[in-house]
Amino acid sequence: MKFPKNALSILLFWMVTLFLTSTIQAQTKQIKRPKNSVGISSVDTFVNESFDLYDKVYKYDGYAAAGTPLEDEDIDVLEDALDDLSGLSESAPDILGDLDGASVLKQGKATLQINRAKKALNYSIKTAKELLLGQREREEKDEENDTASNKPSNDSEESDSNSDSNESDTEASNEPVNISDNLEVYSKFDFVPGDKLLFFDDFSQDFIGDFPSKWNTNASGEVVKIGDIGNWFELKSGYGVYFIPNVKNLPEDYTIEFDILTKGLGGQTSSTARFNVILSDNDKFDEGSQHYAYISIPVGQYGAFSLRARNFFNRNTGDINTDIKADIRKEVLNQPHISISVTKNRYRLWINQTKYVDIPRFIQELNVLKYVKFHINNFKDGEEHLYISNLKVTEGGVDLRRKLLSEGKVSTNGILFDSGSANIKPQSYGIIRQISQVLMQDENIKLNIIGHTDADGTDDANLKLSKSRADAVKQALVNIYNISENRLETEGKGESNPVADNTSTDGKAKNRRVEFIKI
Structure with a gap:
């Protein structure tokens, strides 16, 4: 938006006045543009555009420091830059979902560069406004921070093998997130999926446009293909509309995992738009006949709305009727992974690596909630969408640590990888954490890590992939949990030792x- 011409004259007057005063302090130290790309197009574009705008504002900030007045065209450039900066800043959360599927280290590098770009954006927005209003003035500490010292600088760029620079890929000490921060989050993630698969559906066996073959509903829905991230089932919004996977007789201890994807959500999305995960005593199109419990996840974007926990037993309102304060707006927009663990009475729910619900007596009566249902409501028809995929229900109850110690071996399909790659999905780190605890408890234990694949692809490709995945697990134990690599061996067996039928999704x-x- 352009300023009126009389406003420009007033601003120019104040700028000239400001430049002629002695209160201008030295310009802040320049934030360095990353030399190398991450390899994720949306991240690289965001970083480059952020620094292109930053360079413009920094140049005019330099004029202010030197006492050089701005021309009318300079002010026009700053106005346009400010509009672009605001729009670019608002787009930052949208690119976070593109990090899903990248390796841990690539996610860390991307996060580091995104935060460096956001730091540049914050500086640029603040500085452009101050320049336009004739209020640009540094604090003494900025000048002091720029003076030479014998302390090594942390505001440096990643190293270049073709130069003599000793710079590293670390940011200033006030940078909010870096690679080790991400690894620390994963290292504390304590969700562990069950060990016996009860149900799995990624909709890969369904035809696009059909209702999924392993589900039921009293309304409608269809399987859709989205870009290169596979098949998803679109849930339809409506009062009294339920979507029920063919999961029967849930045990006392079990886990539920799935991914959700949203489209079209924004500031106009209703505060009552919610995604509900229901545990029920029947497979009918209602919440339950006598017993049910549910968690309601908000998807509205104009405010931070609470998660809701409700339970009902013996046709009466249960003991739990709670609103749990949380701001999950960014997560909702960026393909979150939902993990649920039910251990007898205890109920826990994670969104990505953060645990939001942990209620010790949520399941007030055992062995009555046998089914899982999904329900969404108050989505704008044709504008706001929610999809689900990779639904996995497993029976729990086995402590992998105890089994490994007592039996000397353990097998798990809870360590997940991106399709066709050795990139470990973040939600798998709960299992790797348990294995690390065994190794830390007894330093004499050595392990052979063996990877197995399904039969999709060629024998040679699967053999190589299984070995790469075993190596990735080893590196996670070494890099995150500080296990000596001399205690770990790896092997890949590809598709040669199946334990189930390779013609079905479950198998x-x-x-x-x-x-x-x-060993």
């Missing part, structure tokens, strides 16, 4: 596994 999920065997 393939069971065959994609990692074994740990004491």
